[in-house]
Amino acid sequence: MAAAVAEGSNRILREAIRRALFFKQLALASSCWNCPQGAKRYLLTEDILRLHEFQQQKLAIGYQLYGEKDAYFTAVEEKLTKNRLILKDELKMLLHLCQTESEVEVAKKVIYRYHAENKNMAFGEFKFGPLFMRLCYEMDLEAAAVELIKDQALHGFFSDSTSFNILMDLLFVKGHYECALEVLLEMKRQGVKFNKETYLLAFAICYKLNSSKSCKICTTLLEDLQFKGEPMPRRVYYFAIAFALKQNDVTKARSFFPYIMNTRSIICSNLKVLLQAESRDPQGLVQTLKQASDSSSDFVKRPEFCIQVLTTAREKLEGNPTVCVHFEEIFAKLQASGQITSLTLDDLLCRTPPTKRRYTHLLRQRQVSQRTFKPLSSALLAE
Numbered sequence: 001m002a003a004a005v006a007e008g009s010n011r012i013l014r015e016a017i018r019r020a021l022f023f024k025q026l027a028l029a030s031s032c033w034n035c036p037q038g039a040k041r042y043l044l045t046e047d048i049l050r051l052h053e054f055q056q057q058k059l060a061i062g063y064q065l066y067g068e069k070d071a072y073f074t075a076v077e078e079k080l081t082k083n084r085l086i087l088k089d090e091l092k093m094l095l096h097l098c099q100t101e102s103e104v105e106v107a108k109k110v111i112y113r114y115h116a117e118n119k120n121m122a123f124g125e126f127k128f129g130p131l132f133m134r135l136c137y138e139m140d141l142e143a144a145a146v147e148l149i150k151d152q153a154l155h156g157f158f159s160d161s162t163s164f165n166i167l168m169d170l171l172f173v174k175g176h177y178e179c180a181l182e183v184l185l186e187m188k189r190q191g192v193k194f195n196k197e198t199y200l201l202a203f204a205i206c207y208k209l210n211s212s213k214s215c216k217i218c219t220t221l222l223e224d225l226q227f228k229g230e231p232m233p234r235r236v237y238y239f240a241i242a243f244a245l246k247q248n249d250v251t252k253a254r255s256f257f258p259y260i261m262n263t264r265s266i267i268c269s270n271l272k273v274l275l276q277a278e279s280r281d282p283q284g285l286v287q288t289l290k291q292a293s294d295s296s297s298d299f300v301k302r303p304e305f306c307i308q309v310l311t312t313a314r315e316k317l318e319g320n321p322t323v324c325v326h327f328e329e330i331f332a333k334l335q336a337s338g339q340i341t342s343l344t345l346d347d348l349l350c351r352t353p354p355t356k357r358r359y360t361h362l363l364r365q366r367q368v369s370q371r372t373f374k375p376l377s378s379a380l381l382a383e
Helices: 002-029 051-064 067-082 088-097 101-118 129-139 142-150 161-174 177-189 196-209 214-227 234-246 251-259 266-279 282-295 307-316 321-336 347-348 358-365
Strands: none
Touching: 051 088, 051 129, 067 088, 067 101, 088 101, 088 129, 101 129, 101 142, 129 142, 129 161, 142 161, 142 177, 142 234, 161 177, 161 196, 161 307, 177 196, 177 214, 196 234, 196 347, 234 251, 234 266, 234 347, 251 266, 266 282, 266 307, 266 347, 282 307, 282 321, 307 321
């Protein structure tokens, strides 16, 4: 009897250890999303991409089906073979279980079957497009994502802007700007509505391509925005100004500047200096830098400037010796006060801003007391 109990205890212990090791391996695989230094994203914030949330769901489902994953895939493949109905929850779980490219290939077959069976589904149903794109983002499968999103057989499966935005962000990170532009044009062809994130990605892609074609697309998008009268994030105008300067169109760049309501950011400060340099406004340029160097408040962050931008400004002042002397004095003062950064303007434009809504979202989620399991009242929010 004692031996049987001991054997049962050992079996439970071995199972617990295997589960713990499995959970640890999954956690290590997803650690790049848990650590800001490892998550190399450039344009979209975490509250849009929701990769961390996707990773957490993968961990939970993987732990729930520990030891049964192969049997689950076998059952799904059998359903495909026998032409049986694929359920929503089955596809959802399958996408969260994928760890290898061969498993994603199975998921792709299931997606085609599911869409064929549900293409006339009621509006408001769960959308699998963003879920599949997050899986491709995590596994660096941008080619598979582009293949599916452009396939006419899946028309309507990626009917939301988030799916296209996530894919364009992935392609942008990889430096596949031409392909990202193709996805943008495909989005337009499929009649998917552009949102603020789409416009941000579009302007960033056009800025990176810096071609006559992307310039025409950028101009068309700007006309579309002005016609609709929709307010856009500052970052859209940052890219529009930087792109116009790349195209040597100073007039257009200056016309975008008034749209930036808050001009205290580091990107705005550098764009202003570049505009003044390209506009042959040496006095205004020196005055802007002088005001920044004279800023001595301990409560306001001092403006910083890219060494690349200041080097460009110095080159534009070479024909004016008197102004050059003042510039060098101010440059030395900015350097001594730590107001010059080695980051380029491109670095600043393409880095991901911090997510602002994260903690509000967490507070909104918690509606039940952790102590009494009763609904929280205002008096209990401080618990």
